[in-house]
Amino acid sequence: MADKIRISDVAKFDGQEVVVEGWLYNKRSSGKLHFLQVRDGSATIQCVVFQGEVEPSVFEDAAELGQESAIRLRGIVREDARSPLGFEIGVIDIEVVHQSESYPITPKEHGTAFLMDNRHLWLRSARQQAIMKVRSTIVKACRDYFDSNDFLLVDAPIFTPASCEGTSTLFETDYFDEKAYLTQSGQLYMEAAAMAFGKVYCFGPTFRAEKSKTRRHLTEFWMIEPEVAYMDLQGDMDLAEDFISFVVQRVLEERRTELESLERDIAPLERTLKPFPRISYSEAHEMLKAEGIAHTWGDDFGAEDETVLANKFDRPVIVHRYPAACKAFYMKADPENEKLALCMDVLAPEGYGEIIGGGQREDDLNTLQEKLSEHGLDAAPFEWFLDLRRYGSVPHAGFGLGIERTVAWLCGLPHVRETIAFPRLLQRLYP
RNA sequence: UCCGUCGUAGCUCAGCCGGCAGAGCAAGUGGCUGUUAACCACUGGGUCGUAGGUUCGAGUCCUACCGACGGAGCCA
Known part of the structure; x- marks a missing residue:
């Protein structure tokens, strides 16, 4: 009985008979040969069906397979220099688990709207698979970082x-006849948790009902938020x-293949090592003015401003001490200048x-x-939050990292909508 | 919410100054023993976003609406 394998493990089975369970990604035929590109989620491998080596019914089945048909196939793994994996499979037998016909996403180009309508199928495409794998690794890395640094989830x-x-x-x-809102941040709750456990983090979906229609916004996105008691702004940075x-x-260690398939320039990522440059809001304001960009001190930075600032550095840049007026109410004022937030x-x-x-x-x-x-906020719903300042209040700090923007950055994608399996956008609730 | 661009075959698009609705891919049939978005030949496939208007005649011009995309603002 042949071993059932994942395609990504194929190198371990050179010369052996194996079974692969997957889907037909694409097919090319040449008279007495069928070249089946078969994927199983781990990778894609070319499987060769030669008329002289299989039962006539198997060769006939191979000829009639539609794109994305589900197949279980048995064959011999063999080295082949022409394969991107270094291996291909010489087919002995094919079991058609499900014949798929007229698959909508063809090997030609498609528009974004069509692909998004077929997002449930688009996820099977090579590019989307690479993005989802990078995302999975990013999430794992985030969790590993906090888990191994004594943070409690x-x-x-x-x-x-x-x-x-x-x-x-x-x-x-x-x-239940009361108004409730979908969370926009776990932060306030993390402040309570930090007072209980010292170092904590949360990771989950957050929701914003803003009618933002840009390449960096989703209405539902994932955020990881650490919060630490007895930590100041310096420690936070x-x-x-x-x-x-x-x-x-x-990500560079574990997903280099995927980044390459996405044609991501690795160099800027390799430079992403600490320490990061740190500039104050006022310094950033001066830098923009020096670039001839109209920016009023006191206003938040727009998308274009952020790009100009970031382009002045070869790695991520930390901008600190914004005017308190453009930040949330819970930010601590800078004792050296009450107009600024820490x-x-x-x-x-x-x-x-x-x-x-x-x-x-x-x-x-x-x-x-x-x-x-x-800020014009009613104190009543925040009484529990104020309690944290009544019973053993200490300096504390934290931050939130947007997962989708991080995935877009690391994968080099122009839009965050491809960074999550089923994006929720202003005009998109399906599928 | 504002500004801009675009809606033609299952998909991606062409369609000029208003005059018979087109191509590639996909699908179907046939051919080829090494293909790499395979290739070659043939076949089928249309409410030209919707509703009005102008005109002998509208995919094409005008108006409104709907939808998508891009950007701004808001935000992470």
Whole structure:
């Protein structure tokens, strides 16, 4: 009985008879030969059906296979220099598990709208498989980093009673005749968890109902958010750069093949090592002015501003101490200049923009209460959050990293919609 | 929400100054023992986004609406 193998393991079975279970990715025929490109999710391998080597019925079945037909095939692994894998399979027998006809995604070019309508099938394409594999590795690396640095995973709720930041538009749902909102960040809950466990992180989906229609926005996206007690802004920036360096280097180690198939230029990723350059908001403002870009001190940076700033450095850049007015209410004011917040953003290179936002949190009860009212927020839903400042309040800091933007950056993709299996966009709820 | 571009075969597109609806791929049939988005020959395939309007005549010109894409703003 032949071994059932994953195609990615084929090198271990040179000269042996094996069984592969997969789908027909593409087929080319030449009279008495059929070349079947078979994928099983791990890789794709060419399987050769020669009329002189198989039963007539097998050769006939091979001739009639449609794209994406499900097949279980048996054959001999053999080395072949012409194969990208270095191996191909000489077919002995084929079992047609399911005959597929008129598969919509042909080996020709397609438009984005059509491919998104067929996202459930598009995921079978080589390029999408490479992206999903990089994403999986990024997520694993993020978890490994925090798990191995003494952080505790604490899951934040998805239903929340009020806005976390008071800045963005939330999805409203009916929660047993009460209003509930889909979370836009787990951060406030992580602050509570940090006071309980010291070093914590959460990883989950977050939701924004903003009508953003750009290449860097989804209405549902995944964020990983560490929060640490007794940590200040300096420590927060140290953590962010150490974390990003780790994740990027892990992806380079484990997913080089996928990055190459995506034609990603590896050089900028290889330079992504700590320390990252750190500039203040005011320095960034001056840099923009020096470039002849109109920017008013006090305004947040736009997408184009971020790109110009990032292009001045060869690795991610940390911008710290933004004006408090353009940041969330819970940011701690800079004791050296009350107009500034002890916050920081990490801007990815090559125009990928903000991948991390974070900072030191306000830990004084009275100041936090004042900021809530300054932002026009009702204090009642935040009483539990204020309790954290009543019972053993300490300096603490954290940040959130957007997974999709990180995947887009590392894969070199022009749009975040391909970084998640089933993207949720302004105009996209299907499939 | 604002600005711009585009809606023609299953898919990607061409269709000029308004005059018979086209190509490639996919599908079907046949051919080829080493193909690499294989190739060659043949066949079938259309509510030209929707609704009005102008005209002898509209895929083509005009108006409105719908949808998609790109950008801005908002945000991560």
